Amino acid sequence: MTLRGQGDDAAVEGAAVAGASTAGAAVAYDCDVLVIGGGIVGLSTAYALTRARPGIRVTVLEKEPGPARHQTGRNSGVIHSGIYYRPGSLKARFAVKGAAEMVKFCAEYGIPHAVGGKLIVATERSELPRLHALVQRGRENGIPVRELGPSQITEFEPEVRGLAGIHVATTGICDFGAVAAQLASSVRDAGAEIRYGAEVTRIDRRADRGVAVRTAAGDIVRGRVLVNCAGLHCDRVARLAGDDPGMRIVPFRGEYYDLARPELVRGLVYPVPDPAFPFLGVHLTRGIDGGVHVGPNAVPALAREGYDWATVRPRELGMTLAWPGSWHIARAHWRYGAGELHRSLSKKAFTRAVRRLLPAVEPSDLRPAKAGVRAQAVLRDGTLADDFLFVEGARTVHVLNAPSPAATASLPIGREVARRVLAQVG
Template identity: 45%
Template sequence: MLYDYCVIGGGIVGLATAMRLIERRPGCSLVLIEKESALGLHQTGHNSGVIHAGIYYPPGSLKAELCRKGAQATKDFCTANSIPFEICGKLLVATNPREMTRMHALFERSVANNIEVERLSADELAEREPNVAGLGALLVPSTGIVDYRKVCQAMGGTIERLGGAIVLGTKVTGIAEAGAAVTVSSAGQSWRAQKLIVCGGLQSDRLATLAGLSIKHRIVPFRGEYYRLPAAKNDIVRHLIYPIPDPELPFLGIHLTRMIDGSVTVGPNAVIGLGRETYSKLKVNLADLLDYLAFPGFWKTVLQNRGSAVSELRNSLWKPGYLAQCRKYCPSLEIGDLLPYEAGIRAQAVNRDGTMVHDFLFEQTERMLHVCNAPSPAATSAIPIADQILDRMAIV
């Protein structure tokens, strides 16, 4: 059979792409292939579950636009599919004078991005969040929380209801573009399609190489370690509590996140992962490890960010150091409050010169489009990202 379209990847970006495609082209034949036994198991299923408002991104940028559109699209999708979500709001807390200066600049950026935001004094912050310490804060009331795995399940259901096929537990071992079709192979099975879209996440560079594309980047896995607070402290905060971002650091930093199930997590830090899909701290994937150790860009990015790398590793290995980061905002936390919680792994594209790719990265041929980097907040922005992908492939 020759399918009209094939999508590789059952994370939220791949699912949103397949869903929007079959909505744009009713009656088309479509197959989505996922190597795991369920949808949304990796980056999508291990993130903090936040529906972001887009406060961090430069005004007029694609990331700002996609996040703003995506937040509303996600809420609309959840409402239409009876998926529980909550608009709890986010507080970005400044804990020193330097962060207060950055906070004021971030307020101006938010206004330019047409995002509703309110400045709070220290007293106003204490009134809203008695357990949070800070010199001031920005309140972003539109930020929400959701279980993105449930979003993925609903997207999968929509795809199948509209006539698409989803194939689980199938690892792609070959991609060949020739003539009027692309052939996708796995052990003992293959599919032919007129157009292929690859949303491979943590495996995106390998799938691009498998398809014969010459890429200059590599995916380096960054492990984000979280802790969960005891159930007795589920009411310790009413909002999401985030830091004021430091532009000199590659990642955002530790924050307190209310989850849709009522629990509260703290994290994540950001350390080099010992495998692309190894969530246990003690587990090592030797092939993954050797892959990025042999990539010159890895060593350059470590050198360029050596200060934060040492700090993050120290806090990973030394729990009191991790606690100190949490207590910047929530001083009542104790070491016993940091209970085990599953880590997440971020697929960070790194160039050969060591620069981290913080924007979208696509590789495209006549019949294929590979999403090589879909930066945070890709889960929030998944539906408009899907529309961007389809526009690039002239699928209207």
């Protein structure tokens, strides 16, 4: 068998898999399902597989030394209600269902969580129609929404100012890193294997022999079906498997601050989002640790795991710049991007954005916190993939777009991916 090389869609000659079966001989599989990615989606998929079919052999390969080191462990910890998403979309259905399931999961395993709702606040008259549209969308998605006037906003949040607002009662918070750790423990208890420090560098897929992967350490693992839950690297893994994903991951860094005076904010406060963008704007989030996180600012990252401006990976940056969709985004949204870049480089500018919701905040109140990177799928024409994106190939299932609210919706996402996988395993 030959393996496909990293970054090369052609088969790499001479990379024979040691111990591969000869033609006509039975194939010795190490597992039934091979999952690439140990974030919350990959672990939820393994969890769903082991619950749906006890005894199924599942192996999870994660390149980091532990679970949830990227998108799962670098977010604001919000259990989203589903109010933002188009009725009938996977995001809407999975977020509404996933929010209730995530609260139940946290309660079952003693994972810290709270459901106190959140405010979405309009600070300018031009935002009022969008706020009213959110009310309608929430009701269509079956989410309880309460409309608020200025005085009612201050009853929830005394320091927050706005022309109008809505309260969404089903929004909560939790520690998604702890959720991922519990999923990993449950998966192992069910007999699955998780290998950390196992970065996949080559993949060989044959319809009659399943899938074999080689890791950076030189290990070979064979499975009947491969599941790609590689997050920031999912498009690369799809190409390694010989599938054309039809998109590229364009990484956007979300920059956060911690609020030095957390007493200014009681809960969760969001602006009215612009539907032209997949980002929710700078918001205020009281986390499960009691601190208040402010952000994120969204700017292009210079690497898939580029958590600051100093992290630059020329090969990855070159792939982003070579993708036509990236230039379409830049031309269409340069003004929005310039504003985000200005707020990234200027704390005063960032503070002004926060003051729209929280007038009392001062630049000295904002302390830099760890950033996250969003794996945003972008199509060739510059369209930002708006919904979860699953693509199936022979012996493969790829999760190609799973940004927020993927952590919230991870349990139903896992079941959806498991359903597709089991149809191929037979």
